Amino acid sequence: MRFVEYVNFPITKCLVSGKEQCLEKLERKLQSYFGNQLSIYRSEPFFLEIMPANVNKAQALEKLLKYLKYNRKMLIACGDGLNDISMIEYAGIGVAMGNAQDIVKEKADFITKSNAEDGVANAIDIFWVDNKKIMSGEHENN
Template sequence: MNYQILVLDLDGTLTNSEKKITPPTLEALIRIQENGKKVVLASGRPTYGVEPLARELHLERYGSYILSFNGARITDCRSGQIIYNRTLPADSIRPIYEIASKYPVDILAYGPSELISGLQINQYTEQESRINHIPIKQTDHFLDEVSSISNNKFLLTGEPAEIEKVRKEMISHFRGYLNIYCSEPFFLEIMPQNIDKAFSLQKLLNSIGLTADEMICCGDGYNDVTMIEYAGLGVAMQNAQPLVREKADYITKSNDEDGVLYVIEKFM
């Protein structure tokens, strides 16, 4: 298969343990774009948390794409145009907050230039802040703060045992209305219904005239499973969660061994 598009999760996939793209992988990704291939950075991060890596890879020069918020937003890097955008239903925001408030977890929204913490900042809130290079703004007026912004997703952070409890209650309450899942044991993603990486990639492929058979998707986390199953070639990193490796067509080297570079050299 002549693969035309390479979709990459970021943390644990494209970036190594230091959250960096190694020079050989960087050079290879620029080279395939020079040869007409498209690169998509597909992440649970907000758009501004992906943009520094997009600039490193010169996605704006080659007309590649950012798929952020686990697929709730797609951005054309060349034009800066948002070509797909889904937000949480307005009537879900208060009950999400009220359920989260019953547990020792934090609830995060993504402001224009800060991470809005609505409950109790914890180490996982701080981790999300570091990943995205944005400051935390703690507020006692979360519902007022988020009423004026575009809420593509909320993130609940906390100890895995508590996240599992709140996950079960959220799913029971919002079944069929919201998409709720863990991207990590300490991160609970609260998303618009039917939004995941595969759904949004289908939207993107339709808009640019490519098919899933022409696409390689690489990932390591639970939120990468749908795109790995959807892709013509679904690739799990060696460091991926066991379920992700089970679903993949191919297992590459780990993110600390230039696993993405290995995929490029073997398949593109």
């Protein structure tokens, strides 16, 4: 039995692993062929993710915020990979990890410490804890 015959259910995601240069070529080819019909991006230099159109982290966060009745201005999103760019751009505050790829850092509002240095905790301290202190009057502006 061939793989294509075995898959008799909806496919939600296809992950291709390979050499960076090969995946760059494949990504360009798929983008030119499928255009906006699919979401195609590299989550790591060696991973290429292929999903239905408009399936990305920003779309997921938008649905979650709508359900919770929160505004995206209150959202802080941290990421380090190419698949995080959509949510970093969508969030009120987009945070790139210190170990993020350069293009991710360029899209972010703030760059925190790396994953290994507890960068998410650092971002929470800066943007959430300090803001709560500011709102409650516990924190003095310097």
